[in-house]
Amino acid sequence: MASHEVNRLEQVRMILLTQYQQPLTENYLCLKVGLNKTKLKNGFTKLYNISPSQMLLAIRMHKAHLLLESGMQVTKTAWLVGYPYANNFSVAFSRYFGYPPNSVFK
The missing domain is CATH 1.10.10 (Arc Repressor Mutant, subunit A)
Known part of the structure:
Protein backbone atom coordinates (compact mmCIF):
# COMPACT_ATOMS: atom_id res chain seq x y z
CA MET A 1 0.00 0.00 0.00
CA LEU A 56 -17.36 3.93 13.92
CA LEU A 57 -19.77 1.61 15.73
CA ALA A 58 -17.07 0.57 18.22
CA ILE A 59 -16.12 4.19 18.92
CA ARG A 60 -19.74 5.20 19.43
CA MET A 61 -20.53 2.24 21.66
CA HIS A 62 -17.49 2.69 23.90
CA LYS A 63 -18.08 6.44 24.23
CA ALA A 64 -21.73 5.69 25.04
CA HIS A 65 -20.74 3.16 27.69
CA LEU A 66 -18.54 5.74 29.40
CA LEU A 67 -21.33 8.33 29.34
CA LEU A 68 -23.84 5.85 30.75
CA GLU A 69 -21.39 4.83 33.49
CA SER A 70 -21.15 8.48 34.48
CA GLY A 71 -24.93 8.52 34.99
CA MET A 72 -26.08 10.14 31.78
CA GLN A 73 -29.59 9.32 30.57
CA VAL A 74 -29.97 6.94 27.63
CA THR A 75 -31.72 9.51 25.40
CA LYS A 76 -29.02 12.14 25.88
CA THR A 77 -26.26 9.55 25.47
CA ALA A 78 -27.80 8.39 22.20
CA TRP A 79 -27.86 11.92 20.86
CA LEU A 80 -24.28 12.65 21.96
CA VAL A 81 -22.87 9.63 20.15
CA GLY A 82 -24.68 10.24 16.88
CA TYR A 83 -28.02 8.48 17.23
CA PRO A 84 -30.97 10.84 16.73
CA TYR A 85 -33.38 8.14 17.96
CA ALA A 86 -32.88 6.55 21.37
CA ASN A 87 -34.61 3.35 20.28
CA ASN A 88 -32.12 2.79 17.42
CA PHE A 89 -29.30 3.45 19.86
CA SER A 90 -30.70 1.00 22.41
CA VAL A 91 -30.97 -1.75 19.81
CA ALA A 92 -27.41 -1.13 18.55
CA PHE A 93 -26.04 -0.98 22.11
CA SER A 94 -27.79 -4.21 23.11
CA ARG A 95 -26.49 -6.01 20.02
CA TYR A 96 -22.97 -4.72 20.61
CA PHE A 97 -22.65 -5.41 24.35
CA GLY A 98 -25.29 -8.06 24.91
CA TYR A 99 -27.21 -6.02 27.49
CA PRO A 100 -29.39 -2.90 27.31
CA PRO A 101 -27.99 0.58 27.95
CA ASN A 102 -30.27 1.20 30.93
CA SER A 103 -28.46 -1.59 32.81
CA VAL A 104 -25.18 0.35 32.82
CA PHE A 105 -26.10 3.10 35.30
CA LYS A 106 -24.05 3.19 38.49
Missing part, protein backbone atom coordinates in the same frame (compact mmCIF):
# COMPACT_ATOMS: atom_id res chain seq x y z
CA ALA A 2 1.39 3.39 -0.99
CA SER A 3 2.30 5.82 1.78
CA HIS A 4 -0.12 8.46 0.48
CA GLU A 5 -2.96 5.91 0.77
CA VAL A 6 -1.89 5.04 4.32
CA ASN A 7 -1.93 8.76 5.18
CA ARG A 8 -5.44 9.11 3.77
CA LEU A 9 -6.64 6.07 5.70
CA GLU A 10 -5.14 7.54 8.87
CA GLN A 11 -7.12 10.70 8.11
CA VAL A 12 -10.27 8.59 7.91
CA ARG A 13 -9.47 7.04 11.29
CA MET A 14 -8.99 10.51 12.81
CA ILE A 15 -12.30 11.67 11.33
CA LEU A 16 -14.03 8.66 12.89
CA LEU A 17 -12.42 9.35 16.27
CA THR A 18 -13.20 13.06 16.32
CA GLN A 19 -16.48 13.33 14.43
CA TYR A 20 -18.25 10.15 15.58
CA GLN A 21 -21.32 12.21 16.55
CA GLN A 22 -21.90 13.10 12.90
CA PRO A 23 -23.62 10.94 10.27
CA LEU A 24 -20.39 9.73 8.64
CA THR A 25 -21.13 7.94 5.39
CA GLU A 26 -18.67 6.17 3.11
CA ASN A 27 -19.36 8.81 0.46
CA TYR A 28 -18.51 11.61 2.89
CA LEU A 29 -15.29 9.91 4.00
CA CYS A 30 -14.25 9.25 0.39
CA LEU A 31 -14.80 12.89 -0.54
CA LYS A 32 -12.93 14.17 2.53
CA VAL A 33 -9.77 12.15 1.90
CA GLY A 34 -9.84 11.58 -1.85
CA LEU A 35 -10.24 7.80 -2.01
CA ASN A 36 -12.80 5.70 -3.84
CA LYS A 37 -15.07 3.34 -1.88
CA THR A 38 -13.10 0.22 -2.76
CA LYS A 39 -9.77 1.70 -1.63
CA LEU A 40 -11.42 3.09 1.48
CA LYS A 41 -13.01 -0.19 2.58
CA ASN A 42 -10.28 -2.59 1.49
CA GLY A 43 -7.38 -0.37 2.54
CA PHE A 44 -8.89 0.51 5.90
CA THR A 45 -9.68 -3.12 6.67
CA LYS A 46 -6.18 -4.19 5.65
CA LEU A 47 -4.54 -1.48 7.77
CA TYR A 48 -6.73 -1.70 10.90
CA ASN A 49 -8.31 -5.19 10.66
CA ILE A 50 -11.75 -3.58 10.94
CA SER A 51 -13.99 -1.80 8.44
CA PRO A 52 -14.66 1.95 8.77
CA SER A 53 -18.29 1.30 9.71
CA GLN A 54 -17.28 -1.27 12.33
CA MET A 55 -14.75 1.16 13.80
Whole structure:
Protein backbone atom coordinates (compact mmCIF):
# COMPACT_ATOMS: atom_id res chain seq x y z
CA MET A 1 0.00 0.00 0.00
CA ALA A 2 1.39 3.39 -0.99
CA SER A 3 2.30 5.82 1.78
CA HIS A 4 -0.12 8.46 0.48
CA GLU A 5 -2.96 5.91 0.77
CA VAL A 6 -1.89 5.04 4.32
CA ASN A 7 -1.93 8.76 5.18
CA ARG A 8 -5.44 9.11 3.77
CA LEU A 9 -6.64 6.07 5.70
CA GLU A 10 -5.14 7.54 8.87
CA GLN A 11 -7.12 10.70 8.11
CA VAL A 12 -10.27 8.59 7.91
CA ARG A 13 -9.47 7.04 11.29
CA MET A 14 -8.99 10.51 12.81
CA ILE A 15 -12.30 11.67 11.33
CA LEU A 16 -14.03 8.66 12.89
CA LEU A 17 -12.42 9.35 16.27
CA THR A 18 -13.20 13.06 16.32
CA GLN A 19 -16.48 13.33 14.43
CA TYR A 20 -18.25 10.15 15.58
CA GLN A 21 -21.32 12.21 16.55
CA GLN A 22 -21.90 13.10 12.90
CA PRO A 23 -23.62 10.94 10.27
CA LEU A 24 -20.39 9.73 8.64
CA THR A 25 -21.13 7.94 5.39
CA GLU A 26 -18.67 6.17 3.11
CA ASN A 27 -19.36 8.81 0.46
CA TYR A 28 -18.51 11.61 2.89
CA LEU A 29 -15.29 9.91 4.00
CA CYS A 30 -14.25 9.25 0.39
CA LEU A 31 -14.80 12.89 -0.54
CA LYS A 32 -12.93 14.17 2.53
CA VAL A 33 -9.77 12.15 1.90
CA GLY A 34 -9.84 11.58 -1.85
CA LEU A 35 -10.24 7.80 -2.01
CA ASN A 36 -12.80 5.70 -3.84
CA LYS A 37 -15.07 3.34 -1.88
CA THR A 38 -13.10 0.22 -2.76
CA LYS A 39 -9.77 1.70 -1.63
CA LEU A 40 -11.42 3.09 1.48
CA LYS A 41 -13.01 -0.19 2.58
CA ASN A 42 -10.28 -2.59 1.49
CA GLY A 43 -7.38 -0.37 2.54
CA PHE A 44 -8.89 0.51 5.90
CA THR A 45 -9.68 -3.12 6.67
CA LYS A 46 -6.18 -4.19 5.65
CA LEU A 47 -4.54 -1.48 7.77
CA TYR A 48 -6.73 -1.70 10.90
CA ASN A 49 -8.31 -5.19 10.66
CA ILE A 50 -11.75 -3.58 10.94
CA SER A 51 -13.99 -1.80 8.44
CA PRO A 52 -14.66 1.95 8.77
CA SER A 53 -18.29 1.30 9.71
CA GLN A 54 -17.28 -1.27 12.33
CA MET A 55 -14.75 1.16 13.80
CA LEU A 56 -17.36 3.93 13.92
CA LEU A 57 -19.77 1.61 15.73
CA ALA A 58 -17.07 0.57 18.22
CA ILE A 59 -16.12 4.19 18.92
CA ARG A 60 -19.74 5.20 19.43
CA MET A 61 -20.53 2.24 21.66
CA HIS A 62 -17.49 2.69 23.90
CA LYS A 63 -18.08 6.44 24.23
CA ALA A 64 -21.73 5.69 25.04
CA HIS A 65 -20.74 3.16 27.69
CA LEU A 66 -18.54 5.74 29.40
CA LEU A 67 -21.33 8.33 29.34
CA LEU A 68 -23.84 5.85 30.75
CA GLU A 69 -21.39 4.83 33.49
CA SER A 70 -21.15 8.48 34.48
CA GLY A 71 -24.93 8.52 34.99
CA MET A 72 -26.08 10.14 31.78
CA GLN A 73 -29.59 9.32 30.57
CA VAL A 74 -29.97 6.94 27.63
CA THR A 75 -31.72 9.51 25.40
CA LYS A 76 -29.02 12.14 25.88
CA THR A 77 -26.26 9.55 25.47
CA ALA A 78 -27.80 8.39 22.20
CA TRP A 79 -27.86 11.92 20.86
CA LEU A 80 -24.28 12.65 21.96
CA VAL A 81 -22.87 9.63 20.15
CA GLY A 82 -24.68 10.24 16.88
CA TYR A 83 -28.02 8.48 17.23
CA PRO A 84 -30.97 10.84 16.73
CA TYR A 85 -33.38 8.14 17.96
CA ALA A 86 -32.88 6.55 21.37
CA ASN A 87 -34.61 3.35 20.28
CA ASN A 88 -32.12 2.79 17.42
CA PHE A 89 -29.30 3.45 19.86
CA SER A 90 -30.70 1.00 22.41
CA VAL A 91 -30.97 -1.75 19.81
CA ALA A 92 -27.41 -1.13 18.55
CA PHE A 93 -26.04 -0.98 22.11
CA SER A 94 -27.79 -4.21 23.11
CA ARG A 95 -26.49 -6.01 20.02
CA TYR A 96 -22.97 -4.72 20.61
CA PHE A 97 -22.65 -5.41 24.35
CA GLY A 98 -25.29 -8.06 24.91
CA TYR A 99 -27.21 -6.02 27.49
CA PRO A 100 -29.39 -2.90 27.31
CA PRO A 101 -27.99 0.58 27.95
CA ASN A 102 -30.27 1.20 30.93
CA SER A 103 -28.46 -1.59 32.81
CA VAL A 104 -25.18 0.35 32.82
CA PHE A 105 -26.10 3.10 35.30
CA LYS A 106 -24.05 3.19 38.49
